[in-house]
Amino acid sequence: MALSTKHLLGIKDLSTEDIQLILSTAGQFKEVLQRPVKKVPTLRDVTIVNLFYENSTRTRISFELAERRLSADVVNFTVSSSSAAKGETLLDTVNNILSMKVDMVVMRHSASGAPHYLAKHIDAAIINAGDGINEHPTQALLDAFSMQEKFGSLKGLKVAILGDIMHSRVALSNIYLLKKMGAEVMVSGPPTLIPTYLQEAMDIKVEYNIDKALAWCDVANVLRIQLERQNQPLFSSLREYNLAYGITMDRLDKLNKEIVIMHPGPINRGVEMDSDVANSSHSIILDQVENGVAVRMACLYLLTGRSNPA
Amino acid sequence: MTLISEQQLPIIVKRLAQQILETYPGLSNAVIVGLQPRGVYLSDRIVAALHQELPAEQVIYGKLDITFYRDDIRRELHLATQTDLPFSIEGKTVILIDDVLFTGRTIRAALDALLAFGRPSKVALCVLVDRKPSRELPIQPDFSGKEMDTLTPYKVKVRWKENDGVDDVILLGE
Numbered sequence: 116m117a118l119s120t121k122h123l124l125g126i127k128d129l130s131t132e133d134i135q136l137i138l139s140t141a142g143q144f145k146e147v148l149q150r151p152v153k154k155v156p157t158l159r160d161v162t163i164v165n166l167f168y169e170n171s172t173r174t175r176i177s178f179e180l181a182e183r184r185l186s187a188d189v190v191n192f193t194v195s196s197s198s199a200a201k202g203e204t205l206l207d208t209v210n211n212i213l214s215m216k217v218d219m220v221v222m223r224h225s226a227s228g229a230p231h232y233l234a235k236h237i238d239a240a241i242i243n244a245g246d247g248i249n250e251h252p253t254q255a256l257l258d259a260f261s262m263q264e265k266f267g268s269l270k271g272l273k274v275a276i277l278g279d280i281m282h283s284r285v286a287l288s289n290i291y292l293l294k295k296m297g298a299e300v301m302v303s304g305p306p307t308l309i310p311t312y313l314q315e316a317m318d319i320k321v322e323y324n325i326d327k328a329l330a331w332c333d334v335a336n337v338l339r340i341q342l343e344r345q346n347q348p349l350f351s352s353l354r355e356y357n358l359a360y361g362i363t364m365d366r367l368d369k370l371n372k373e374i375v376i377m378h379p380g381p382i383n384r385g386v387e388m389d390s391d392v393a394n395s396s397h398s399i400i401l402d403q404v405e406n407g408v409a410v411r412m413a414c415l416y417l418l419t420g421r422s423n424p425a
Numbered sequence: 426m427t428l429i430s431e432q433q434l435p436i437i438v439k440r441l442a443q444q445i446l447e448t449y450p451g452l453s454n455a456v457i458v459g460l461q462p463r464g465v466y467l468s469d470r471i472v473a474a475l476h477q478e479l480p481a482e483q484v485i486y487g488k489l490d491i492t493f494y495r496d497d498i499r500r501e502l503h504l505a506t507q508t509d510l511p512f513s514i515e516g517k518t519v520i521l522i523d524d525v526l527f528t529g530r531t532i533r534a535a536l537d538a539l540l541a542f543g544r545p546s547k548v549a550l551c552v553l554v555d556r557k558p559s560r561e562l563p564i565q566p567d568f569s570g571k572e573m574d575t576l577t578p579y580k581v582k583v584r585w586k587e588n589d590g591v592d593d594v595i596l597l598g599e
Contacts, residue, residue, distance in 0.1 A: 117502050136504075143505035147493065152541035155493035185493075419498060 118417050122234045122241040125250035126291040134259070134295060140413035141260050141406070148184070148409055158187040161419055164212050166222040167244070168194045168205075168229075173380050173404060174244050174254070178221050181411035190217065205229065206236055213239055219418065222246075227284075240418045248282050248344060254379050255288035257410040259296065261403045262334055265375055270297040275332035277325065278360065278387050281308045281349075282341040285379045289336060290317050303328035304360055307349040325360045329370055336377040337362050337388050353386050362388045367397060375399055428554065428581065429571055429594035437570040438467070441551055442474035444568050445520060448549075452483055455518040460535055461490040461506040464523035466585040467553050471522060485512050489521075494534035515543035524583040526552040526569070529562035554581055554594060 118133050126134070147155055163182050167175055175191075182189045192212070203211075209220065219240045222230050227247030234241050245251040259269060266272055274293055280286045280302045293300045294317065301320035302309055314321045322328045329335060340356065350356050357363075362376065376388070376397040384390045393400060429437060449455040452475070459468025465488050475484045487510035492503045521535055532550060539548065555569040558576040571594070573581070580597040584590075 140505060143490065143492070143507070146508050147541075150541050151543060155541070156537065157493040157495075157498060160499075416493070416498075417502065 121418070122230070122243075123252055123414055123418060124230050124234060124241065124243045126252045126255050126288045126295070127250065129252075129292075129295070131295050134256070134292060137256055137410070137413050137417060138260050138263060140417060141256070141410040144184075144412040144416070145406065145409040147412075148405075154184050154186060156186045157416060158182070158185040158419055161185075161219065162188040162190065162217045163219040163221060163415070164190045164192060164217045165244075166192045166209070166212075166220055166224075168222070168224040169245065171223055171244070173407070174223065174251075177404070177407040178242075178244060178253075178411050181408050181415060182221075184408065185412055185415055187219075187415070205233065209233055209237055213237060219415070242414060242418065245284055247284065248287075249284050250288045250291075251284040251379075252288050253407070253411055253414060254285050255292040256414070257403055257407040258285075258289055258336060258377060258379070259292050260406045260410050261377065261399055262298075262375075264402070264406070265399060266333070269293065272298040273301070273331060273333045274298050274336060275301045275303055275322075275328045275334070276336045276338065277302070277328060277362070278304045278338035279308045279340045280304055280313065280338070281310055282344040283338045285336075286338060290319060294318070301328055301331060305350050305356070325362075326366060326369070329362075329366060329374065332374060334375045334377060335362065336379075338379065339381060339383055340387055353383075357386050357389075361386060362392050364389060364391050364395070367392065367395075373397065377403060380404070426596045427593055428573075428596060431591065431593050434592045434594070435470075437553065438470045439474050441553075441568050441570055442471050442478070445471070445551060446475070446478060448567070449518060449520070452479060452485070454516075454546075455520060456485040456487065456512060456514060457520050457522060458510065458514075458539070459486070459488050460521060460523040460531065461488055461508070463583065464521075466583070466587060467524050468522035471551070487512060489535060489538055491531060491534040491538045494538045496530060496534065510542055513543055514539065514545045516546050518547045518549065519545040520549045520551055520567075522551045524552065525554045525556060525581050526550070526564070526566050527556045527559050527581075529560050529564035532564045533562050553583060556581060 119130050120128050221242045221244050223244040224246050227249035229246050230241050230243040243252055263269055276286050290300055301322055303322045303325055306323055378400050382388055382393055459465040472484055472486045490506045490508045492505040549567040551568040552566045553570040555566050555572045582597045583594045586592050
């Protein structure tokens with residue numbers, strides 16, 4: 116058994132079996148990460164380049180740790196210190212790197228579809244670490260892994276994705292994944308931050324009242340307000356956003372049940388989520404980060420096998 | 426062709442358990458580690474036989490998956506199974522158990538994998554079938570149920586009731 120795809124560009128392209136395979140392999144890697152020696156020699160002859168055209172802390176460290184735990188050789192590329200700043204095209208940059216014998220490319224780019232474009236032109240396996248407002252597949256996979264760890268299964272689970280749905284690649288990847296795995300999905304937030312035809316296009320629930328969304332769900336995945344992608348005002352102020360849509364202890368206390376709170380990070384404390392919520396026992400935010408390494412190890416491992424047929 | 430029949434298999438398992446006990450009396454300072462996925466069927470049986478001779482708390486038993494230590498990831502992708510070693514192997518004698526010892530590459534990987542959990546004082550190997558002439562690495566078993574002394578192109582298939590409906594060892598592809 117292997118993945119049905121050579122690249123990991125988005126959850127959209129994965130089958131249910133692919134997702135299950137990645138999640139179960141991630142479970143084995145999570146056990147590896149509990150060992151006294153956390154490193155395995157699996158990818159010792161594989162070279163991976165991390166191409167980050169956009170800022171990142173968690174995802175980049177998580178990928179790099181995953182690569183190093185698998186004994187791969189790792190090359191890091193940041194746009195600010197590279198020839199891209201001198202006007203080189205994306206394809207030229209990548210082809211130059213690949214001619215130095217690199218097997219796999221992990222890429223984050225601010226343009227939606229950038230990794231898909233690369234996949235058409237190069238042979239190496241590509242992992243999308245976030246492309247514009249399109250997809251962030253490894254984040255959705257680690258979210259799914261964390262939910263599965265907490266609840267046992269995704270089937271029938273009620274997941275509310277809250278906040279800036281419009282500009283969030285995490286939201287889109289999560290919606291694809293949760294639908295494929297049989298979970299129920301609701302999005303909630305200000306109408307200006309939810310795409311108009313999302314409900315019909317993705318067959319999900321849309322709720323503009325955050326309290327109703329919280330009352331409905333088992334899990335709330337709270338997203339960051341992506342001010343860097345908003346070139347027009349979509350809500351009046353951060354303070355007002357917090358009052359109307361922020362996850363506060365008050366809101367959680369009003370529910371007559373326990374719900375699990377997730378956030379892909381970085382958190383804007385006091386905006387989409389209050390500090391005491393992020394630090395509370397509801398939150399599995401740090402579990403998500405821990406699971407991220409195991410999930411990325413699984414993706415790298417399964418794609419290496421694919422990209423080098425005997 | 427049948428290599429080990431349904432009648433012979435339990436006798437061989439019992440004999441292996443007894444040989445282990447003769448070499449490591451009371452299993453003092455020794456632990457049993459079955460190799461996933463198929464070595465575990467044999468180690469389950471051997472551990473059951475050991476339980477007949479020793480109090481349960483003296484038989485320390487774990488399972489090890491070696492997928493991430495294999496040397497053939499570029500040839501074939503293997504899927505990992507659960508590793509379950511809930512005890513320290515530091516300074517212990519580890520008795521590795523697998524069903525068939527063929528090229529020796531799995532055991533090579535198992536030795537690497539084991540070292541990630543600590544530094545055993547000694548590692549011993551127990552297998553059901555030893556395909557000695559097919560060895561590609563200098564690795565030999567300490568205990569073996571049956572030794573094959575000819576080089577054959579056939580596959581040795583160990584079948585277990587739990588998984589295959591029958592307990593025996595056959596040659597496939599004749």
